Amino acid sequence: MPTLPFTLRQLEVFASLAETRSFRVSADNLGISQASVSNQLKVLEEQLGTRLFDRKPGLRPLLTADGQAFHEDLRAFERAAAALASHRRSMADSKDQPLRFRLLVGQGMFDGYVRTKLDGFLAGHPRIELDFETVPPSSSILKTIESGRYDFAMFNLRADLPYPPQLRRLALLPGGIYGHRKFAKGLRLPLSPEQINLLPFVLPQAGSRPERELLQSIDRHGIRPRKVVGHSQYYDVMAAMLERGVAVASFSEAILPRAMRQDVIKLMPVEDWNLLLYSKPADSDPHQQAVEKFLIDSLLLDPDFPCLKTFVKAGK
Structure with missing residues (x-):
């Protein structure tokens, strides 16, 4: 097994910079300082022995030819990592082995509707662990989902913005x-x-x-x-x-x-806003189906959740 000349955190910083082309926005999105973003990139470039971005004062950073190639390979790396990680769950048949799912959920939905019902779900599914990350609404979530890091994503997206077919439209919100x-x-x-x-x-x-x-x-x-x-x-x-x-x-x-x-x-x-759900493809995994049902029901069965129209049946 070769020693990798980078850390996963460095890859996360690089991927964010490639998307945002802004040290400040990447720092805000990752919850770290701009100096930390700059340092992570600097160390990554030193370890690779090449420049990944052209950086000039007053201008947004641009990927170099090497940076573009590295970005493409990173996408392949993320897909491979997600495939490798999926083996852990598919082989987790031992009663002592927890099933862990990683979820990306909109801030308001998690705090207002999901968190308040989470204790009941976990009590009824003791083998399932849910690792939540929360985000504000943005079309950048769509690219985050493509990375394969999340098993589920549920978020609001303005109805004027397109979304890919792998997302399910759950409801239209005012x-x-x-x-x-x-x-x-x-x-x-x-x-x-x-x-x-x-x-x-x-x-x-x-x-x-x-x-x-x-x-x-x-x-x-x-x-x-x-x-x-x-x-x-x-x-x-x-x-x-x-x-x-x-x-x-x-x-x-x-x-x-x-x-x-x-x-x-x-x-x-x-x-208005679309309520969208992403579920990583799985072969009729009952645990994954239980998590998906919990996410949908925690919102659409709540009488205080405002909907103009629903496109799925909750509670089934």
Whole structure:
């Protein structure tokens, strides 16, 4: 077995940089500092003996020819690693061997609906371990799924964005510009784009893909925020700003904690959201089927989960 001239963390940093072409955005997505991203890449290049990115002040980093080749090989490496990892589960027939699944779930869905029911599921399935990672809504999740690192992914994606056929559409969720009801005092709902543009906005991280996608989407409805009072990658921080009446935001209603919906209302409809599910292909694995059923039921059977339309039958 050859000694590999890199660590898995270095590969994760490289893959993020190749996707975002931004040290800052990659650092935010990975939860580390920009200096750490730069250092991980530097060490990786030194260990490989080649430059993977062209980096010039004021410009986004670009993959070199060697970097592009390494990126292609990394995709093959990730597919092979996922195939090797699948043997562990398929051979885990011992009653003492836990079955571990890795899941990627939207932040709001996990905190508001999945986490609250997790104890019951685990008590009923003692051999199953669930390893959750949470993310804000973004089309970048689609590329993350392609890496093969996750057994399941469940997240919201705006209905104007395409998604690949391996994802199941579970439901259509209401979306809009949400804010404290004080912003509509004395006005007729829905507010007009001109009225919305005058309100203070909180947006996703500045310069991030979620922010770019959101601004492009609401621009089609004539919404161009004139006053931005904050940026955050955390939905709960943004929701708290709405509850305090200091900002408005473009959201899926499902992200709003149920306790806030008395004071935080839809000021104007914009794009609705698709609720999507990815399940790694398996040959009728009853444990995987149980996890999938739990994910679907934890949302669609909850009377507080807002749906305009469902496309699957929950509870079956």
